Amino acid sequence: MEVLKIATAGSVDDGKSTLIGRILYDTKSLTTDKLEAIEKTSKQRGYDYLDFSLATDGLVAEREQGITIDVAHIYFSTKKKSYIIADTPGHVEYTRNMVTGASTSQASIILIDARKGVIEQTNRHFFINNLLRIKDVVVAINKMDLVDYSEEIYNKIKADFEELMSKRDYQDQKITFIPVSALKGDNVVNKSEKMPWYKGEALLEHLEEIDKADIFNIGTPRFPVQYVIRPKTEDFHDYRGYAGKVYGGNLSVGDDIVVLPSQTKSKIKDIYFYDEKYETASRRSSVTITLENDINVSRGDMIVKAGDLPTIEKQFTANVCWMDSTQLIPGGKYVVQHGINKVLAKVDKINHKINPDYSGIDSDVSGLGVNDIASVSFKLNKPIFYDQFKNHRTNGSFILIDPQSNNTVGAGFIQ
Secondary structure (H helix, E strand, O other): OOEEEEEEEOOOOOOHHHHHHHHHHHOOOOOHHHHHHHHHHHHHOOOOOOOHHHHOOOOHHHHHHOOOOOOEEEEEEOOOOEEEEEEOOOOHHHHHHHHHHHOOOOEEEEEEEOOOOOOHHHHHHHHHHHHOOOOEEEEEEEOHHHHOOOHHHHHHHHHHHHHHHOOOOOOOOEEEEEEOEOOOOEOOOEOOOOOOOOOOOOHHHHHHOOOHHHHOOOOOOEEEEEEEEOOOOOOOOOOOEEEEEOEOOOEEOOOEEEEEOOOEEEEEEEEEEOOEEEOEEOOOOEEEEEEOOOOOOOOOOEEEEOOOOOEEEEEEEEEEEEOOOOOEOOOOEEEEEEOOEEEEEEEEEEEEEEOOOOOOEEOOOOOEOOOOEEEEEEEEEEEEEEOOOOOOOOOOEEEEEOOOOOOEEEEEEEO
C-alpha cells in the first residue's frame, strides 16, 4: 500500500496533537485500551470532551504540560493509503525537532489558531517547509468553533498567509487552506455542515487524493549501492547483483551508466525485484541491478546515467540546522554522512545565519548554537558525489556527526 509521510507544525496550543488524535479516533485507528485511557484521563481532569492530544503525547512531561516536546511518529491506515504522521513540537527551542520531522516527509500540515491568526511561529514553520522543499502543504486553520465558524476570519488568515507565501524561494508548492475544528471534528475526516461557505475537501479527503507522483521531487536518477549480492551457488555461480533504491528518476535495461567514484562505464543488463524481472525501475523502488560488464562495484558506490553525473567535489556549501548544545565554529571537524558514505569534513566558513522568520540574515556570526540555521562551507578529505538539495532531496542532504561523541549534531542541505 502507498505510504504518505506527513509532518505537522504549529505553535503551542494550536491543537496539533488534538488534530492527530481526532484523525485516529474518526478513522477508528485507536485501540480499545488507548481509547479507554483517554476517556478516563479526560474525565479525571474534569473535561466534558475527550482530550485527543493524549493519543500522541507520549512523554510524561508532554502530558503534564500539555505540549509536544519530542517528535512522535503515529501510524494509521485507510483503505487507500498508509500514513506516518511526524508530530513535531511548535516551540522555538525545538526547531531542530521540526527539521527532523519534516526532513523525510512528503507533505505537511501547518496549524494556525483561528483566534490568533498568522504569528511569528507560523513564519518559522512555513520557512522550514520551504527550506526542506515540502511539495504539498496544508494550512489547517483550527479552532473555527471558537470564532463561530466565521468565513471572514478564515479569509483574513488566508490572505495573511498568502502574503507570507510571497517571500518563499520555492515556488513548486501546492498550498491548500482548510478550516477545521480538531476538537469538534469539523472538516477533519468528514465535511462539516457548520461551514457551508467552504467548498473544498475535508483534511483526510485531501490527504487521500494526494498523488505520490506529485510529492516526490523529480530529478536525475541516482542509485546508491546498498549491498553487493553474490549467492555463489551452483545455480548462480557467476551472479553479481547490486541492490539499492532508485531516487530521482527511472532506470531501464539498456541504459548506459557510470559507476562513481571510479567513473567506470557499463550498461544495465537486468533489473530484478526478488525473482521477477522488470524493464524499468521507477523512482523510489528498491531493486537489484546487474551490469553487462564484470566491473568492480562496492557498497557506497553510486550508479548514474552516462552524461548525467552529479557534482564530484571535496568541498561544498550547505544550509545547516545545528542540533547540538556545543557550538559549531570555523575549523571544527566532523563526519559528513552523505547517503551511505562517511567522510571527514572541516568547517571552512560560516557564511551567514538565516533567520527562519523571514527577517533576513545575520553575517556577523562566530558560531552556531542549538536550533540555529546557517549557510556553512565545508572542506572534505575526499570527494563526494552530490546534487543541490533543491534539485535532489536525497542526494543533496546529509547529517553531521561529532567524531568524539558519535552524536548526530546537524542536518545539512547542499546549496
